[in-house]
Amino acid sequence: MLEMRNVSYEVDNQRIIKGIDLKVSEGDTIAIVGPSGSGKSTLFRLMNHLISPTDGTITFEGKRYEDIQPEQLRRSISYLLQESDLFDKTIGENLAFPSVIRGETFDKSRASSLLDAVGLGHYEFDKRVEHLSGGERQRITIARQLMYKPKVLLLDEATSALDTANRDKIERLIFDLADEGVAMLWITHSNDQSIRHFKRRIQIVDGQIDKEESLR
Ligand SMILES: Nc1ncnc2c1ncn2[C@@H]1O[C@H](COP(=O)(O)OP(=O)(O)O)[C@@H](O)[C@H]1O
């Protein structure tokens, strides 16, 4: 589905990503581990076409990235950042946003069930998000990101700010999506409890794939 061939990325004469080959298939669950500064987030920025490789090619469903409209690509490949990025409006307005940009009707029942799944089912849609805690805002960000099912989901330490119970909820939600065929790559810590749920683990060191393992 998503394929990187000999991908490198250079900035200020420094190669941050060095000749990465990677194939992601439907339903893949891949843990990305590696030291801080090793290039994990840069790899995701390349996959989300926020930046372009200085060498090598990336294709999605057989098409080169440069031949796909970036907005189109980002509807299929969804990148969830570490921090929340909600608008200071209501929960409902935030959850409706993905349908607004697509010119479609807001699926309120999907929004409710996602809100439930992230453990915030007790809030009404008209609740404003400004006064919620950081963890609650992050969980609403996750629900918003999943209003439309992506084909590939990139999670950049997306649950690191959450407590264990809420992290478990989010993990269940996301691994359920993987069971439905969504490919998922998650930058996480190798000692996380959840590591055993993944099919593959890829270790990035100094911009390269240092080690790749099948976990099940
Ligand atoms: N736009 C940029 N300009 C200069 N250096 C960058 C840029 N983006 C990332 N880097 C550097 O590339 C390296 C990898 O960064 P990053 O992908 O964020 O690592 P990780 O997510 O594994 O912690 C770091 O040394 C970082 O400082």
Ligand SMILES: [Mg+2]
């Ligand atoms: Mg990072």
